[in-house]
Amino acid sequence: MLEQLTFVVLLAFVVTMAGCTNNQSGVGFPLKKPSFWRDGYCRQTTVNTSRLSEGIISAQIDGKWQELKLVKLPDGFIRWAIRKRATDPAKDASGFLAAHCGLVATYGCPRSDSKFHINNAAKGIGFLPKPDKIAEINRTIENAFNKPLKERLSLLRKLYQDFDKYFDRTRLVSLELYSNPKFETQTFINQMTNPACSIVFLDMTSYELKAIPHLLHPDDPNLSEYEREVVRFANLMHDFGHGAKRISAHKFITVVYYITEVFDNSPRSKGRRVSPPHSSP
Known part of the structure; x- marks a missing residue:
């Protein structure tokens, strides 16, 4: 025995x-960090966006290529996020930051200063305009740089009031502020090698998004016209929201989060999946 x-x-x-x-x-993601940089820019090779028009994104997760269907952010998330973003940060910073700062969990391969490949980091995250509206919105934002912060917030609230006309429910956008050929964040390394992540927003109304991050370097000569507008938008919003008086010439790496699952982690919902709908936890 x-x-x-x-x-x-x-x-x-x-x-x-x-x-x-x-x-x-077993696990297929790299256990040793590859080199991402060429001629001063990086290009993510683990994500394929060629079928976005069909609502499908492909990603190499845990060493295997997978096709995932995009889902729309539910009405509850949109209402909550717009309400929080409509607050004046100077008067209610915690309310604004609840919807602006997402906690991004990733895993891929360890950086040289750690034995762990798991990571979590707070990132400023926002809505992304629809492909047929993004150039128009970029021009509107550029023309408003001479306005005070109060009027800038008013402009954003006006856009949010007609949300589905201007914004895409299947994706969010952020910036990778610190990674470059000489330094890389753990989030950057993980997203480049194993593009799967979970984003949690810290509020009593708490949503969790499962997403595929697609990284766009502003100097990549192969970016599509839409991708260049996305980089332009994300960097404009960073300057615009921080009260900059002029548009910065420097552009940061942009991250598009393509949403594949949405969970409601609020106390009464107990982490149930709400998009696509599911009957049990």
């Missing part, structure tokens, strides 16, 4: 160890 028990324990140990190796039967 003891010999049989010992055999079972050893077998379980072997199976567990096999699941931690970088092979076809």
Whole structure:
């Protein structure tokens, strides 16, 4: 009996160890960081957006290419986020930041200063205009840089009032402020190598988004016209929202979060998936 028990324990140990190796039967994401940079810019090779018009995004997750359907952010999330974003940060910073700062959890491969490949970081995240509206909105924002912060916030509230006319419910946008050829954040490394993430917004009304992050470097010569407008928008909004008097010439790496699942983590909802709809936790 003891010999049989010992055999079972050893077998379980072997199976567990096999699941931690970088092979076809186990975890497939890189255990050693590859080089991302060429001629001063990076290009993400683990995400394919060629079928976005069909509502599909492809990503290499855990070493395997997968096709995922995009989902729309539900009405509850939109109403909550717009209400929080409509607050004046100077009067209610915590209310504004609840919808602006998402906690982004990722995993990929460890940086040289850590033994862990898991990471969590607070990121400023916002809505992204629809492809056929983004150039128009970019021009509107550029023309409003001479206005005081109060009028800038009023402009954004006006756009939010007609949300579905201007904004895309299947994606959000952020910036990677610190990564460059000489320094890389753990979030950047993980998203480049294993583009799967979870975003949580910290409020009593708490949503969790499962998403595929697509990184766009402003100097990448192969960006599409739409991707260039996305980079332009994200950087404009960063300057605009921080009260800059002029548009910065420097552009940061932009991250588009394509939404694939939405969970309501509010106390009464107990983490139920709300998009696509699901009947059980």
